[in-house]
Amino acid sequence: MKVLSAEDVRQAVPMPAAVDAVRNAFRELAAGNFVLPPRQIFGNGAVLVMSAYHSPSGTAVVKKIGIALDRVPAIRATVIWTGDGEQLVADGTSITTLRTGAVVGVATGLLAPAGATRLTVIGTGAQAPDQVRAVLAVRPIAEVTVTGRSAGRAAALAGDLAEEFPEVKFTPSTDIDASIADTHVLCCATSSSTPLFTADALPENVHVNAIGAFRPTMRELPRELLGSATTVLVDQREAALEESGEIIDAVESGVLAESDLVELGPALADPPLATGRTVFKSVGIGPQDWAIAAALAEH
Incomplete structure (x- = not known):
């Protein structure tokens, strides 16, 4: 049995490889090759x-x-992978942040402007660094604004990321509206229970990722954004309708229909509109964890 630490996970599966693995897993999901029991x-x-x-x-x-x-960290996890007589036990916290970043990389590669150079991340917790790494893996980002409630934490994260990516300009901020006013890609990674901004604060052309709200009582995105977006992409329709506070609110209020939700797997074969304001909402599903664990097993 293999037992892998967080450091082992990071060394074995860098972000570009994680994006590729998760993209392939969603293609497999769309092909009907996964059995997914309900999340407990x-x-x-x-x-x-x-x-x-x-x-x-x-x-x-x-x-x-x-x-x-x-x-x-707010999330602590353990992952167990089995196959062909082999068993692997790995630090699930690092796998969770890695696969959550990776799926954002897949969605950003599908919907964000090809020449996107400006990224804003809202949130300075454990998920935020992998959000940045994932977008940098798929788009030619030159400037990143790290936005948080704490100026000190925003500055610290911006400093750490600047050391990792010296070719990119990182700027800390506590002003959400100012940081998103001219961004090309926005990543939301907070535990907010109320929308972080109004739709009017966003540019007319922007791709928005939201991964922080994972309970029906939580919301990062405004209802108006979901109602007016060109495309609302989700990892899985059923999971989003059960767990995403933003999606549940938008559907119940009538600004969004269930049929408006585009699932990521089929979208990889038949890309949706990628103009105007686009949104990707992820609550996370098992094939993402499988993708990273399978890559670890092969390493």
Whole structure:
């Protein structure tokens, strides 16, 4: 049995490889090659158990997640992968941030302007760095604004990322409206229960990723953005309608129909409109964890 630490995960699967692996997993999902049991939720979302079985390879992944938003890191997880007589146990916290970044890379590659050079990330927690790494892996980003409630945390994260990507200009900010006013790509990675901005604060042409709100009571995006977006992309329609506060609110209020939601897997074969304001909302599904675990098993 392989036991892999967070450092092992990072060394084995860099972000560009993670984006490729997750993209392929969504193609497999669209082809009907995964069995996905319903996610189990305990303690009002404090504990989650996710699993996925890949029929062609006979491999499976199970992830147990503990979530406490008042703790750093807020998410702690363990991933178990099995296949062909082999078992792998890996740090699930690093896999979660990596695969969440990777799916944003897939969606950004599909919907963001090809020449996008400006990125804004809202949030300075554990998910934020991989959001930046993923977008930089698929677009020629030259400027990144790191926006958070704490000036100190925003500055610290901007400094760390500047060391990792010296060719990119990183600017810390606490002013959301100013930081998103002329951005090409926006990543939201917070635990907010209310929208972070108004739709009017966004440029007319922008791609927005939102990964922070994972409960029906949480919302990062304004209803008006979802109602007016050219394309609203989700990782899986069923999961979004059960867990995404933004999607649930938009559908219940009537500004968005369930049929308006475009699933990522089919969109890779039949790309949706990528003009104006586009949105990708992810709550995370098992094939993403399987993709990273399978890559680790092959390493």
